[in-house]
Amino acid sequence: MDYRTVLTTCAYCGCGCSLYLEVLDGRVIHTFPCKTGPVNEGKLCVKGWNIHEFIHSPKRLTRPLLRQNGTLVEVSWDEALDFTARRLREIKEAHGSDSLAFLSSAKITNEENYLIQKFARAAVGTNNVDHCARL
Amino acid sequence: MSEKVRAKVKELLESGRIKGFLGLRQADGHLGPHIFTDGRELDALAVGDLKRPGDTRYPLNKQLLTLMRCDPDDSFGVLVRGCDERGLKTLITWNQVDPAKVVAVGIACPPELAAACECLKPYPDEFVDGGKVEGSTFASVATVDALDLHSRLTHWLHEFSKCVKCYGCRDICPMCFCKECSLEQEDLIHTGDLPPENPIFHLTRAVHMAGRCIDCGLCNEACPADIPLRTLYKKVADIIAQEFDYRPGYVEPGEKPPLNILGEAPKA
Numbered sequence: 386m387d388y389r390t391v392l393t394t395c396a397y398c399g400c401g402c403s404l405y406l407e408v409l410d411g412r413v414i415h416t417f418p419c420k421t422g423p424v425n426e427g428k429l430c431v432k433g434w435n436i437h438e439f440i441h442s443p444k445r446l447t448r449p450l451l452r453q454n455g456t457l458v459e460v461s462w463d464e465a466l467d468f469t470a471r472r473l474r475e476i477k478e479a480h481g482s483d484s485l486a487f488l489s490s491a492k493i494t495n496e497e498n499y500l501i502q503k504f505a506r507a508a509v510g511t512n513n514v515d516h517c518a519r520l
Numbered sequence: 521m522s523e524k525v526r527a528k529v530k531e532l533l534e535s536g537r538i539k540g541f542l543g544l545r546q547a548d549g550h551l552g553p554h555i556f557t558d559g560r561e562l563d564a565l566a567v568g569d570l571k572r573p574g575d576t577r578y579p580l581n582k583q584l585l586t587l588m589r590c591d592p593d594d595s596f597g598v599l600v601r602g603c604d605e606r607g608l609k610t611l612i613t614w615n616q617v618d619p620a621k622v623v624a625v626g627i628a629c630p631p632e633l634a635a636a637c638e639c640l641k642p643y644p645d646e647f648v649d650g651g652k653v654e655g656s657t658f659a660s661v662a663t664v665d666a667l668d669l670h671s672r673l674t675h676w677l678h679e680f681s682k683c684v685k686c687y688g689c690r691d692i693c694p695m696c697f698c699k700e701c702s703l704e705q706e707d708l709i710h711t712g713d714l715p716p717e718n719p720i721f722h723l724t725r726a727v728h729m730a731g732r733c734i735d736c737g738l739c740n741e742a743c744p745a746d747i748p749l750r751t752l753y754k755k756v757a758d759i760i761a762q763e764f765d766y767r768p769g770y771v772e773p774g775e776k777p778p779l780n781i782l783g784e785a786p787k788a
Contacts, residue, residue: 386591388540390553390583405552407583409590417692418742420576421550428744431686 396492397432400424406437413437486513522567524649528625530559532597538623541597542580544568551576573633579738581607581694585616600624605644606734606769607694613773616697628652637737660751677718682745685716689739689749695732729753730760731777734769
């Protein structure tokens with residue numbers, strides 16, 4: 386039996402609440418708020434309390450999927466990225482930069498969020514950038 | 521306070537009496553729950569007094585339940601204050617913990633923590649560190665009881681109206697071990713609705729704490745809306761004590777809680 390508590394940060398929104406994940410034999414089974422977390426001081430919201438539930442969810446997307454003839458098919462990262470780049474370029478050329486929008490996430494890092502807005506503004510040429518914590 | 525605890529845990533681990541010890545560990549600038557399995561890592565063992573006494577208490581008994589369910593053959597040690605020991609005794613009563621498989625290492629709480637908790641018995645029966653401090657009465661309950669009926673109702677309705685229904689009070693509770701929780705029963709609670717029905721949601725939980733709550737106060741500390749849940753459950757405990765002469769954790773393990781017995785009518 387391998388049992389441990391792992392200190393980490395909640396990924397649900399941008400607040401950054403500290404929490405301990407209870408991990409039993411590699412599976413995350415429970416969450417406790419971190420008392421010494423300066424942001425949340427031992428408290429969590431209902432989402433934070435249940436954050437262990439999505440980690441092993443079978444509904445979680447772990448590989449790129451591409452819709453082919455109406456059905457989602459697992460494809461390689463190269464294939465998914467090539468397709469996305471080509472379609473983004475086609476849409477931009479046909480309808481202009483502001484016909485595209487980029488939705489970012491609280492579940493990724495600050496640096497990744499920076500990259501996506503940079504990509505939207507500098508590479509695509511639009512200010513249409515938003516974030517899941519505002520939805 | 522940690523030195524004597526450390527020595528005791530080291531002895532338990534090295535003698536093979538326990539497979540692991542559930543305590544608190546100072547690491548990465550934080551103090552949180554940890555299972556110690558190696559005597560050599562005990563330098564980081566802490567008892568939960570980071571900036572002030574008891575400011576980093578965790579529901580270690582709740583984690584103990586997880587461990588024991590997963591590994592019923594081995595024995596574990598656990599750090600206990602007075603409240604945690606009451607919890608252990610009550611969990612034994614409710615057949616959740618095998619007493620032969622648990623070694624409690626007790627510490628007595630300092631006066632400021634005992635006073636802040638309004639704890640009736642701020643020390644376990646046996647403790648390796650700290651000094652015995654006299655218990656205090658429930659001043660917070662007396663304050664609310666002093667209000668007339670209408671003001672009291674207004675007070676609680678106002679407090680409950682702040683609830684964001686995070687279920688934190690239940691999730692942190694070391695005595696909440698049920699596999700099916702009444703707070704998730706659609707027949708009792710409108711589970712998907714916000715705000716929660718006032719006062720049904722909180723009174724449902726309060727009733728379930730009757731004869732079970734051991735007054736550790738972790739629910740109060742976990743509440744993001746600062747609802748004085750501890751005062752509510754202290755009051756519930758007082759009612760059970762008054763009507764049935766029973767306080768969970770203050771009786772010996774095995775003495776069943778009154779609401780679980782079909783027997784004679786309560787005393788007049």
